[in-house]
Amino acid sequence: MPRRHRLSALVLAHVLVGLLAGVFVGVLVDAARPAPAAAHDATTKAHATVTGTGPDVRAVLDLEYDLLMKSAWLYAEAYDAKERTEQLRQLKINHDAVIDYVTRRFAVTYDDAPCTPTPAGDADVRERAKVAFAVVTLDYDCAGEGPGQHAISSALFPDAESFVHSTETLVGYRLDGTTGSAVLTAASPTLRIGERRAAHQVGEFFLLGAEHLLSGLDHIFFLLALLIGARRLRDVIVTASAFTVAHSITFLLAAMGVVDVPAAIVEPVIAVSIIVVAVANLLGRGEERAGRWRLPVVFAFGLVHGLGFASALDIDESGSWGLLLSLLSFNVGIEVTQLVIIAVLFPLLTLLRRTSAARWVTVAMSAPIVAVSLYWCVDRVTLPF
Template sequence: MDASSGERDHVHTELGLEYDLLVVSAADFEHNDALFNDGTAAFEGGEPTAQAAALEQHAATVVQYVANRFSVTGDGEKCTPTKRGAITIEQRDGVPYAYLPLDFACPPDVKAHELTSKLFPGSEKYVRSTNTIVTYEELDLQHGTASLNSSHPSFSTQQSRLEEYWQFFRLGAEHLYTGIDHILFLLALIAGSRRLRDIIAVATTFTIAHSVTFILAALGFVSAPASVIEPIIALSISVVAAMTLYRLWRGDDSDPRELDWPRLALVFVFGLVHGLGFASALGLDRDFSWSLLSSLLVFNLGIETVQLAIILAVFPVLMFLRRRLPLAGLSATGAIATGVCAMGLLWFVQRVAGV
């Protein structure tokens, strides 16, 4: 979502909302069966012009739903929303998004604005959680980026840069520890690492790779459809885990003084793909700005912090078992690798099939 204001008594916004989710949510909210039927038919037809026309035909319902969930206040007084242009449709990773322009008329001489987003709440049962990324320019002479969710649905133009960074750090940390596919990939890396230098090497390789594509994708320099990225992420989990199982099966006779360069190369390639997955969590489509870049770096720092915490929690335990109780360590490594490999294959099949 973009927010900009040239005047303190008006806030001009453009909200980018997933088309099919907007249709079913607004139709259910207003009990508008015609919107549901028209919007669903346009979605299945896949024609952006028809999709925009369906929303425009029921614009009053759409605006009423959004205004009930998204609000702007000026010095604590509610601003009045008005649709200020045509609804347009754009594709993001093969998914249609509706762009709704709204103008919020606020009281005069406002010193600070506050934006609140409760769009697509879990109570509607269509989604489990929603993150709203707000980019604002010349709003109360401020500019920056904010992350809103059900736990922190609002932000004020009086918030400090530190508060803004904390929001993105938390969002990055939450994305990793709630992203089971990324965690399983990390467990596969841990299980296949024999020594401290191994886990440092693979963790560093993975971090560098996913950081590069994450930043480039989030800033709009590279892109790939989710229908391609998600199956590859699932496959990467199985491949890395299978490499560990193969080494256990043949017996590890490699030189302990040498790094496993083929494995590191594979981790780097898969890390590039995981970075695209991290970027899709934000759903950004903004042009480059230093403010946005700094927020993305903090988001990535949140990811790295949780990644390090998982390594520190799991790797020492495996190392202890391998050195003190070799049989137990071997069994634990094999069990982790087998479970991760099986789960990755299951997800790969499901994602390719579109289940």
């Protein structure tokens, strides 16, 4: 290789290794911060299920617990609560403040007339990916008779509150004889049932899938570890195809409630999958030997990653088959983003392998992946005591 190209490749190697080192340090710094601050440096997703067979409807909202308590301007005693029993107690004590906040930020109308919300019992708490979410149920009394049109609006956790940014509200609905789903954002906060076309729904969930892959460092690390170990374009195509087929199967099954595996199992196994592939790169397995184990291992771990992708939507209510378009769009968003990452990184890694520093680059890139994944694995294991 000409000296100029060799120097360029070495510079590129240092850049890629530097980026991985930066991510490693970032994960460790993030781990050292208090949990609420670490969670709210970025964003959150609110979940809403709205159902009804006439004018009146019921909305079940899942909202990140500590963020909800902060947004309702409650004291640290409320939003710092960590045990479920104490969280339930705080929700009961602060019932009026919580309901006031939610009903000001989430609204339902019928033929453009506001529906009157009434809380249906006390709020509950459930866990999503090791984060506590408050479950608030509201019954909306909507004036009117006969066929009409509902509209759902969400302004939950806006940027102006400064706790999070770019909040998305994922809405699943069975209203006005229609079943579907939508993503409400600050730029598009209102859903009029029956007005959004299928193309709009496809675009929303395609972008949501792309965003989920890009924001999920564990999935990107797994993909990067696979690329580091691949030597030929054919290897990349076969490996990526196996991973795609596997996680597509479990994603669709889990998102529609056919398969239900607790996050306490899925998340540690995802971390283990990254460690296995990255350690294989460090051990420098021969290409022939690697070919025998890589495909079945990638397929098996792909099944687990699909369960992780499904947790981003958490659509598991009865009738989810009607949400198939949203699920497929979300999955396609993941696949296209994955292909873009491969198209960008594989040629660069191929260039680096042609230099004398090829082995050093493999070790320098794989070691941080193993270190971060080991931390994730330990952090995600729920200890029984």
